Amino acid sequence: MDAEIPYLLLTPGPLTTTKSVREAMQVDYSTWDVDYNQRVVEIRNRLVQLATNESGYTSVLMQGSGTFAVEATIGSVIPPDGKLLVISNGAYGARIAQITRCLNISLKELSYPETEPPDLDEIRNYLATDNQITHVAMVHCETTTGMLNPAAEVGKIVAEAGKDYILDAMSSFGGIPLSMESHHVDYLISSANKCIQGVPGFGFVIANQKMLEQTAGFARSLSLDLFSQWNEMEHKGGKWRYTSPTHVVCAFLQALKELETEGGIQQRYDRYSENQSTLVTAMQKQGLNTLLPRELQSPIITSFYYPEHPQFSFNEFYDELKKRRYVIYPGKVSQAETFRIGNIGNVFPDDMLALVEHIEQVLHTITVS
Numbered sequence: 001m002d003a004e005i006p007y008l009l010l011t012p013g014p015l016t017t018t019k020s021v022r023e024a025m026q027v028d029y030s031t032w033d034v035d036y037n038q039r040v041v042e043i044r045n046r047l048v049q050l051a052t053n054e055s056g057y058t059s060v061l062m063q064g065s066g067t068f069a070v071e072a073t074i075g076s077v078i079p080p081d082g083k084l085l086v087i088s089n090g091a092y093g094a095r096i097a098q099i100t101r102c103l104n105i106s107l108k109e110l111s112y113p114e115t116e117p118p119d120l121d122e123i124r125n126y127l128a129t130d131n132q133i134t135h136v137a138m139v140h141c142e143t144t145t146g147m148l149n150p151a152a153e154v155g156k157i158v159a160e161a162g163k164d165y166i167l168d169a170m171s172s173f174g175g176i177p178l179s180m181e182s183h184h185v186d187y188l189i190s191s192a193n194k195c196i197q198g199v200p201g202f203g204f205v206i207a208n209q210k211m212l213e214q215t216a217g218f219a220r221s222l223s224l225d226l227f228s229q230w231n232e233m234e235h236k237g238g239k240w241r242y243t244s245p246t247h248v249v250c251a252f253l254q255a256l257k258e259l260e261t262e263g264g265i266q267q268r269y270d271r272y273s274e275n276q277s278t279l280v281t282a283m284q285k286q287g288l289n290t291l292l293p294r295e296l297q298s299p300i301i302t303s304f305y306y307p308e309h310p311q312f313s314f315n316e317f318y319d320e321l322k323k324r325r326y327v328i329y330p331g332k333v334s335q336a337e338t339f340r341i342g343n344i345g346n347v348f349p350d351d352m353l354a355l356v357e358h359i360e361q362v363l364h365t366i367t368v369s
């Protein structure tokens with residue numbers, strides 16, 4: 001572990017970044033400065049290139065955490081008489097539905113248990129019966145559990161039904177290969193502090209440009225107006241509306257360059273997958289089992305059941321691991337007692353093995369005391 005960092009974040013974001021990404025924040029830029037705006041232009045181009053090889057796509061950056069970018073998208077791309085179908089099987093899918101209700105947009109939610117994938121036949125049948133639906137939204141990697149949802153299969157159904165598809169790829173984009181066209185995605189949402197390995201401060205949307213251009217005037221918010229933000233960035237050389245997180249933007253460009261140096265998304269996916277399988281194999285040797293079966297599991301974050309021991313307390317477990325410089329994540333599943341370990345960020349299989357050694361020692365001290 002890097003001696004300069006107080007602890008390794010094994011969380012789904014903010015996550016452990018490289019020293020060079022953190023160092024990229026040492027310069028103060030003016031938001032009016034051409035040096036800065038050129039970085040924004042470069043970021044927007046690189047994001048589109050990561051998401052597709054085809055033309056016709058564009059990107060928008062939006063201040064705030066990932067949820068702000070989700071809210072900007074839902075509130076800006078659905079027309080006044082539109083209706084959104086939300087497919088949910090976890091807290092982040094439920095959050096999209098909550099945003100939709102908050103904005104008074106017509107909504108149908110098809111929700112599934114947190115440990116089950118969505119039912120493709122039910123989605124297809126629902127779309128055939130409700131002709132008011134204009135858009136469909138789903139989470140790609142449901143960070144609640146670590147489940148990888150069938151984004152391409154759902155995209156195909158949505159495209160066949162002639163609806164627009166919004167994918168919350170917050171915790172997967174940059175870490176799991178996907179393309180706008182292969183997954184039939186019209187709006188893909190992610191943020192700076194997940195698999196691209198930047199620091200928190202903004203989210204982004206990669207969009208079908210023709211569709212986005214048709215959404216002028218739909219926004220239910222001034223600051224979270226996706227079209228207006230895009231229009232400014234596109235036509236004013238990388239300018240944001242309102243103050244942008246300049247330091248975060250510089251860190252993000254560095255993070256994008258490091259993703260390229262690593263070999264791209266496929267190589268990053270391979271590393272995360274190795275992190276995840278190394279972790280699970282070592283945890284299972286300690287008798288710690290995963291919530292999800294392997295076929296539903298993403299390489300992003302893994303949920304584990306609490307150990308079967310009457311003295312186990314998550315808070316104590318967490319504190320002991322933190323003393324040993326590993327920060328894990330509490331569970332978010334409602335029906336089971338779990339904790340989570342993130343597999344993303346500047347972390348490697350050896351970090352996973354070292355963590356599990358500490359877990360073994362900590363569980364030993366908890367159970368003998």
Ligand SMILES: *Cc1c(COP(=O)(O)O)cnc(C)c1O
Pocket residue numbers: 012013065066067068092139140141142143168169170171191
């Ligand atoms: C992290 C995350 C978000 C956004 O969370 P913020 O805390 O607002 O950054 C949204 N959806 C998913 C699937 C996520 O993992």
